[in-house]
Amino acid sequence: MILLADSGSTKTDWCVTESGKPLKQLTTRGINPYFQTEEEIEQTIAAELQPGLDGLYPDGVHFYGAGCINDKAEAVSRALTRSLDTDSVEVCTDMLAAARALCGHRAGIACILGTGSNSCFYNGREIEANVSPLGFILGDEGSGACLGKLLVGDLLKGQMPAALKDAFLSEYGLTPAEIIDRVYRRPFPNRFLAGLSPFLAAHLQEPCVHRLVTDNFRAFLSRNVKHYDYHRYEVHFTGSVAFHYRPLLAEAAEAEGIRLGQILKSPMEGLIAYHATPANP
Numbered sequence: 001m002i003l004l005a006d007s008g009s010t011k012t013d014w015c016v017t018e019s020g021k022p023l024k025q026l027t028t029r030g031i032n033p034y035f036q037t038e039e040e041i042e043q044t045i046a047a048e049l050q051p052g053l054d055g056l057y058p059d060g061v062h063f064y065g066a067g068c069i070n071d072k073a074e075a076v077s078r079a080l081t082r083s084l085d086t087d088s089v090e091v092c093t094d095m096l097a098a099a100r101a102l103c104g105h106r107a108g109i110a111c112i113l114g115t116g117s118n119s120c121f122y123n124g125r126e127i128e129a130n131v132s133p134l135g136f137i138l139g140d141e142g143s144g145a146c147l148g149k150l151l152v153g154d155l156l157k158g159q160m161p162a163a164l165k166d167a168f169l170s171e172y173g174l175t176p177a178e179i180i181d182r183v184y185r186r187p188f189p190n191r192f193l194a195g196l197s198p199f200l201a202a203h204l205q206e207p208c209v210h211r212l213v214t215d216n217f218r219a220f221l222s223r224n225v226k227h228y229d230y231h232r233y234e235v236h237f238t239g240s241v242a243f244h245y246r247p248l249l250a251e252a253a254e255a256e257g258i259r260l261g262q263i264l265k266s267p268m269e270g271l272i273a274y275h276a277t278p279a280n281p
Contacts, residue, residue: 003058003084004271006097007031007065009115010191013268014049016056020276025268026052031076034067035188038075045083060088062275064097064267066116095120096127101270102236102262104277109228113249114239115194117143117220121228131224136190142220144194144241150212151200152179152193160208168199201244213245217252225258234261238270 001018009030016024028048031041061080068076073091080089099110099122111119117140121129136145155165156176169175174182183189203209225235235258242249243265253260264270 001056001058002275003061004268004275005031005061005063005065006094006267006271007063008094009035009066009188010194012065013266014052015268015272016053016058017272017275020272022272024053024056028052030191031065032067033065033072033075038079041076041079042083045079050083058084058086061086061090062271063089063091064094064271065091066094068093093127094118095130096122097267097271098236098238099127100274101264101267102238104270104274107233108261109225109230109233109235111220111225111235111237111242112239113142113144113220113237113242113245115144115190116140117146117224117239117241119220119224119228121233129228131227133224136193139223140190141223142217142241144197145190146193147200147213147216147241148193148196150216151196152183154208154212161206164203164206164209167203168196171199172196197241204248210248213248214252214255217245217249218256221252221256221258226256230258234259236261236263238264238267240265 004015006013009032012028077089077091095118098112102110107124118133120127140146154160182192
């Protein structure tokens with residue numbers, strides 16, 4: 001019996017599996033060691049995960065998460081080891097989760113479009129090449145945070161119709177001053193901005209909104225995916241943004257000459273299959 005975790009900045013999906021069959025699935029708030037201390041991660045596990053396990057004690061844990069590299073991954077590993085009383089803990093990046101879920105044991109190009117964005121070339125065993133996403137301030141093209149940032153910027157700078165700005169501020173109960181405060185003075189501005197991106201999905205009939213989304217997807221493809229051998233391999237996606245904006249993502253891919261593969265809302269289903277299927281010798 002193993003425990004799988006797919007964690008982003010916003011939420012963590014957990015699944016207890018046995019022989020490739022899910023026994024228990026639950027969701028907690030996101031765990032990201034770049035924004036949380038080891039103690040805060042333990043508190044989240046104790047308060048939200050352990051009660052939901054209902055007495056199930058996994059033999060091992062495979063945790064995939066944003067920010068899980070080097071010493072940050074070690075902090076998550078220690079928190080899980082202490083909280084779940086197991087020494088069998090693997091902590092990997094969310095990018096490896098996407099690659100394993102989308103490509104299994106085969107080579108391919110895997111991408112994440114969720115709160116943040118990322119991409120890689122995966123050789124069927126490990127990530128062979130990765131263009132740094134750089135975060136939502138310098139990069140993260142195509143992500144919910146980047147789309148939210150562009151939306152707010154265009155609205156507040158008068159680049160969209162005044163009626164659209166009024167509808168946005170009314171729907172979210174925000175003022176321009178409050179938006180500035182949430183972005184520059186409060187924690188997790190990426191989560192806040194990503195939480196605004198559904199407004200775009202609800203107004204895709206507006207030419208300026210449609211253009212903002214497709215242009216940003218094209219920027220993701222040209223600045224990230226085109227660094228890999230995209231002529232040879234299909235490009236696969238996971239993440240809520242990729243899933244909910246599938247038609248516009250397909251439009252951007254066609255414009256950039258890129259062949260789309262599968263698009264999953266979450267990597268969990270693919271991870272369950274990956275960990276139940278041994279690699280070919």
